[in-house]
Amino acid sequence: QAIRNECIDPSKLCSEINNHRQTFTIPANTNIPPGTTNIMINRLQDSGASIQINDATPPKGTISLGRLDVQNNKVTRNGVFTAQYRITGITPKLELQNLKKETVVRLNGPMGSEPVSFILAAGNDGSGETFKLTVLPSTGTKSGTPTAIVGLTFVFLMLHKLLA
DSSP, X not given: XXXXXXXOOTTSOEEEEEEEEEEXXXXXXXXXXXXXXXXXXXXXXXXXXXXXXXXXXOOTTOEEEEEEOEETTEESSOEEEEESSOOOEEESOOOOEXXXXXXXXXEEEEOOSSOEEEEEESSTTSOSSXXXXXXXXXXXXXXXXXXXXXXXXXXXXXXXXXXX
């Protein structure tokens, strides 16, 4: 629950979702509808970003994620793109491959001397696949795994989930 609500108690270790990022591939030989000049990568708040077909110009107000080479309405080579947000849809509708979802969870507050465990779930309501993360006090580990320092600190974790 602390992840979805603001952490305001300075005496507790709290967490909140800080950012999302999704990386995906539009594979070679994917059919692109005739006349398509941009692929829109939508997000909840607005239209998000676009991928330009060949030399098209991105629509006003969108961020460009890059270019996709298309000939005879087919993608000529794999295109790998990263959206710095949670994708809510794609126009025109295309099947994405190698979808990699990342969520940054920020932990802040006094660590104390006891381990702290978090159970993270795939669904916003706590449903789906779960992942238990235990942060140990006064320990440091290799890059990519949790690091904690006793006292008031910020700990950034990158949680990866690969979907086929």
